[in-house]
Amino acid sequence: MHRRSFFAALPALATSPALALDPLHGGDRITGAKFAGRSTVWGTQGAAATAHPLASLIGIDILRQGGSAIDAAIAINAALGFLEPIACGIGGDAYLMLWDPAQKTVVGFNGSGRSPKGMSLDYVRSKAKNGHIPSWGSISVSVPGAVDTWGQMHARYGKLKFADVLAPAIALCERGVPVAQTIAFYLNSSYRRFTNPDSGIEEVQNFLKVYAPNGRTPREGEIFRNPDLARTYRYIAENGARSFYEGQIADTIDAYFRRISGHMRKSDLIAHHGEDTTPLKTTYRGVEVLGLGANTQGLSTLQMMNILETFDLKGMGFQTTTSLHTQIEAKRLAFEDRAKFFGDPAFSNIPVETLLSKAYAQEQAAKIRQDAILPRIVPYEAPARGDTTYFTVSDKDGMMVSWIQSNYRGMGSGLIPDGLGFMLQDRGELFSLRDGSPNIYAPGKRPFHTIIPGFACKNGQPWLSFGVMGGDMQPQGQAQILVNLIDYGLGLQEAGDAPRWHHEGSSEPTGEAAEGTGTLNLESGVPLETRIGLEKLGWSIKPSPGNYGGYQAIVTQTEPLGRAYGAATEMRKDGLALAY
Structure with a gap:
């Protein structure tokens, strides 16, 4: 498998199509995934992972002050x-989910x-x-x-x-x-x-x-x-x-x-x-995955996970043609529902129960073929790129905060x-300006939002506070992180450093119709044989540096001597993860 491309060494070639197959890679780590840029950081009293080193340091300082x-x-x-x-x-604006140790819930x-x-x-x-x-x-x-x-x-x-x-x-x-x-x-x-x-x-x-x-x-x-x-x-x-x-x-x-x-x-x-809002929930191979509902797109992550749960992704293999093709098709299916239904729930009714059901996911999954791309995606028939920051913090009392904030x-x-x-x-x-859209503009109304914090629990206890920034990349990025962690057993930092895909061209809540089967952006670290396999299936592929989101995460695990926090950050940006 191709390891991470060392973009900083080739600034003049950063936008060259040749970089999609560039021969230059980062150094080899002696342990863990070779493509990882660094290891997860660990501590017992608290952790912070943000998009800027000074912000992470401030977070740790505040925790140290009590x-x-x-x-x-x-x-x-x-x-x-x-x-x-x-x-x-x-x-x-801002959204967040947090584990409240007093209430023992998210x-x-x-x-x-x-x-x-x-x-x-x-x-x-x-x-x-x-x-x-x-x-x-x-x-x-x-x-x-x-x-x-x-x-x-x-x-x-x-x-x-x-x-x-x-x-x-x-x-x-x-x-x-x-x-x-x-x-x-x-x-x-x-x-x-x-x-x-x-x-x-x-x-x-x-x-x-x-x-x-x-x-x-x-x-x-x-x-x-x-x-x-x-x-x-x-x-x-x-x-x-x-x-x-x-x-x-x-x-x-x-x-x-x-x-x-x-x-x-x-x-x-x-x-x-x-406003307080109750997170939506689903399970993925025994892990409880949570997301915020409308007016944002957290439901899309949960729909993708429900569809992917019906496939043996581990058996398909990490970064293989079959695995990536299946994940991309799950995204396309979920995003058509996103375009049709998402908006301010104070102004429209969204069939959340049906869209989140395992039965509906089974119906959707049955449409996916391994030998061809679905030519047309139809949303459920009911009775973008953004600029964002995501960060996560945990403290000695067990609180974990998943926070996302954006100017768009x-x-x-x-x-x-x-x-x-x-x-x-x-x-x-x-906002949409299309008559009949649940997201059509109105005075005093909240627009559809792309920003979504992520959270997951195991056995009723907090496990993962995480997010992936970047417009419509967020649900597909969150799904890739969860698949990397749960199906492929990658570490917290490795799950974020792994090569990503980004599909664009689905229908949008703003009114744009799907652009055929869309365009698939692949990072240069995706194996060459996988890239060739996806092209043979008919995917329109292009390299797109910088279009794969920004990741921060904290994981918690209980050890015989107490709680341990692991923190990871995005190698594609300027951030830093710290723990103490």
Whole structure:
């Protein structure tokens, strides 16, 4: 099997088709899977796995100070809003699942915001491009839910003072840090996108002031500061999470939208409150797999696992043509249901019980052929790429937090309210404008969401807190991680380092129809014989560097001397896993 490609050694060839079969690979490990970039880290008192080393260090520091996993998660999220602005921030939404040791169960929280109540469907349609909501500008902005999520979770599970939890992020913003490699790359991409005359963004001067004061975005290793964000964080620290929605920050956002002729108002912010949600559940070879339901896509992961459970993936072999073909077809089947049914459950009914049933999974699995691609996928007949951060934290008391937070596509809407230092999300782009869609735009409605935290239990006890970032990659990425762990016995870090596939071209909740059998993206580490086998079956294959998500995970296991936590991180990005 081909081992992991050493992309950093060949920057000039990073987008070359020849790289799909490149002869250069990383070094060989003496133990474990040879393609793994590092080993799982282990500890007994707590662990943190995030997309940036400094965020992971902050999480561990908060735990060492006596903070809970929720304290550490909030501190991490605040830090990442500064360190990784291309993926997240307080202008976006958040979802989480956590193991509550007191209740001995997994609880869920939906921290997604709604569309402005003063913006009508007719108005949105008048601003549409090619029948869809534009990716950037005020038309795509929905109420940010992240800070409310901080407040509600801290009130329930926090141990440290809220101001102390935010203090490390404030210090980073004021002091400044060198910019990491992939973050510098995506900041430059956002600069080109937002300054394009055809972007449709009402104003970009605030973006330029914060992220490109010298006429360009910071390069790798250059120190970046954000004093505006530091002041915003300090205000929230001193006045509480609700001050974001009811105080001076809300006043500034309201005035900003009036200045650019947008529709978000302080009343929309005041009305926002995230909601508790009961995770959906299924079993996969004896493991209880959990996911959040609508308005997000956690159900898709569970549907994929139900379908795959009917096949002997272990017998098919790791990274073989048959195994990957079966997984890809399961994705296509689940995603047609996703396109047809998913949306805000307050506005539509979703046949969750049927879609999640083992009987329906058997019907779906029976459609999959090993000698051909299904030419057409039909959703159940009932009576995208995004930019996201995922992190997970555990503490000495047994709490495990699976947290995902996003501004959505390309850093967000391009809009930074005057003097606040953070960008507002463009999650509203994911509404449909098609009549009859459960995800059709409406005032005060939550759009379909791609971000999903992952969680799994064994024998009624927490086992795995994990996530895979990246738009529609998330359910297919989560399924690949679970298959790697459960069917192929890979370690926690190995499961994430293994070569991935990404299928695109299924029907979408935004109204796009399926594009034939779609396009299959394969990482260069997929064995050559598997690639050839998939091409013979008829899959349209292309290499697509960077389109395979971002993984973080923590696993817990009980040892004779106590609990042990293992943590893993994404080798494709800048992150770090730490435990102590």
